[in-house]
Amino acid sequence: MSFDVRTRDPGSRARTGTLRLRHGEVRTPAFVPLATKAVVKTLEVREAAELGYDMVLGNTFHLFLTPGHELIDRLGGLHRFMRWEKPVITDSGGFQVFSMGHGTVADEIKGRAPQSSGERAGAILRIEEEGVTFRSYLDGSTRFMGPETSMEVQAALGSDIALVFDECTPFHGGRDYTARSTERTHRWLDRCLAWHAEHAPDWQVVYGIVQGGVEEDLRRASAQEVAARGTGGIAVGGTLGEDKDQMFEVVGWAMDEIPVERPVHLLGIGEVDDLVRGVALGIDTFDCAMPTRIGRHGMALVPDPERRWRVDLAKARWREADEPLLDGCPCPACAHGYSRAYLHYLLKAKEHTAMRLLTVHNLAYLQRLMAELRDAIDAGRFAAAADAVMAGAAPWELAARA
Incomplete structure (x- = not known):
């Protein structure tokens, strides 16, 4: 070691x-x-x-x-x-x-x-x-x-x-x-x-x-x-x-x-x-346990500090939402274009696919965040990247904002 x-x-x-x-x-x-x-x-x-x-x-x-x-x-x-x-x-x-x-x-x-x-x-x-x-x-x-x-x-x-x-x-x-x-x-x-x-x-x-x-x-x-x-x-x-x-x-x-x-x-x-x-x-x-646990309970990580970086897709407000889970997110769940309405439907139908998709998304979100923070430290822009995260920037936006 x-x-x-x-x-x-x-x-x-x-x-x-x-x-x-x-x-x-x-x-x-x-x-x-x-x-x-x-x-x-x-x-x-x-x-x-x-x-x-x-x-x-x-x-x-x-x-x-x-x-x-x-x-x-x-x-x-x-x-x-x-x-x-x-x-x-x-x-x-x-x-x-x-x-x-x-x-x-x-x-x-x-x-x-x-x-x-x-x-x-x-x-x-x-x-x-x-x-x-x-x-x-x-x-x-x-x-x-x-x-x-x-x-x-x-x-x-x-x-x-x-x-x-x-x-x-x-x-x-x-x-x-x-x-x-x-x-x-x-x-x-x-x-x-x-x-x-x-x-x-x-x-x-x-x-x-x-x-x-x-x-x-x-x-x-x-x-x-x-x-x-x-x-x-x-x-x-x-x-x-x-x-x-x-x-x-x-x-x-x-x-x-x-x-x-x-x-x-x-x-x-x-x-x-x-x-x-x-x-x-x-x-x-x-x-x-957070990213996998909240995924199983219908929540996805999003760049929203006021809501603890979460969106609850089990809420009725997403029943007819044709928007993607998260614009710009490269995770498999987002890359396939699943809408919030579809994920809401799967959750209400108690389909395990919903828990799986949200777990993948949440883990992908944190992995990208840590990769971008590593890049920011190496490039001498960690403070700016940290401020951007706390202000609501998505992980893939940090390089541009810092």
């Missing part, structure tokens, strides 16, 4: 580079689509490569539960299993495990309490130093995941990048809980690295994860602790704040402490404006 920085933006921390891994190169900064259960939902994973993506993310927790890492290993590893020849990054499973007990960040911000019960499927039973015991959301069986389990699963999957097992602390957990949890995450980091050094293939790159909640001193200390371990890369995870300004302040604290030669991944973040701000802070790779 190697990471080479090509260009640095003089007005920010934005940079372009190349991440070289066992299964190929990743052009950075890059968005990484989710192949959560060894598939990009509604697509074949190879279609992500056809759209221009260099890497996808597999989910350790879900693949651990089904079909099981042992089976995937026997069948030749995750790449062969899903017929993807390019790099794969796998998360640790920590976020999914702890979401069963804490709920999601959205739950916390909206005041929804998680339904934690030891009798229901998908619930945490015990959090201990060894790891976490929980009930499977699939069948209610009791399962366990700890640092060594997570690394064993990821080694069996054969991902190019494996993330260490961590606790994703809740936003409302409080400072004392966050401090104790972050310290345990650092102990788990050491156990992950010890297991990996003894058992995992030497070509698999390990990323440590920065935690610390929204406490500045804890975030900075965590970033320093993770950086001191000498991992191949560093991910910024956990609860980052209750609004975007706080989120990027928290990310900035971590970035202050991370050595510039390390590649940095921002976990679970991928809205259009988040990508622009994250790139400006020096983030190299991002992942997020």
Whole structure:
């Protein structure tokens, strides 16, 4: 593994580079689509490569539960299993495990309490130093995941990048809980690295994860602790704040402490404006369920900041709209000239084709955005390109506007 920085933006921390891994190169900064259960939902994973993506993310927790890492290993590893020849990054499973007990960040911000019960499927039973015991959301069986389990699963999957097992602390957990949890995450980091050094293939790159909640001193200390371990890369995870300004302040604290030669991944973040701000802070790779999730719910990405870069094609206003999904968009869905009325009809008819077309469009939109941002950094016009995106320019318009 190697990471080479090509260009640095003089007005920010934005940079372009190349991440070289066992299964190929990743052009950075890059968005990484989710192949959560060894598939990009509604697509074949190879279609992500056809759209221009260099890497996808597999989910350790879900693949651990089904079909099981042992089976995937026997069948030749995750790449062969899903017929993807390019790099794969796998998360640790920590976020999914702890979401069963804490709920999601959205739950916390909206005041929804998680339904934690030891009798229901998908619930945490015990959090201990060894790891976490929980009930499977699939069948209610009791399962366990700890640092060594997570690394064993990821080694069996054969991902190019494996993330260490961590606790994703809740936003409302409080400072004392966050401090104790972050310290345990650092102990788990050491156990992950010890297991990996003894058992995992030497070509698999390990990323440590920065935690610390929204406490500045804890975030900075965590970033320093993770950086001191000498991992191949560093991910910024956990609860980052209750609004975007706080989120990027928290990310900035971590970035202050991370050595510039390390590649940095921002976990679970991928809205259009988040990508622009994250790139400006020096983030190299991002992942997020947003483009595929909103596509399955009838929404397409468009250059409209006032509506969060979305148009909801399930709305009745599009029933007779003969206009294309998005003028100038080169994605397959737009290139074939499908009208908004047709896509609205497919959604109302519950045709899976609609979800597929919108997913393709959304992924193509983000891929083009990241490619244009890379070009802008290399050409010395990142600030102008970033301003143009935030003002509502489409990705393919950035070169002309900057």
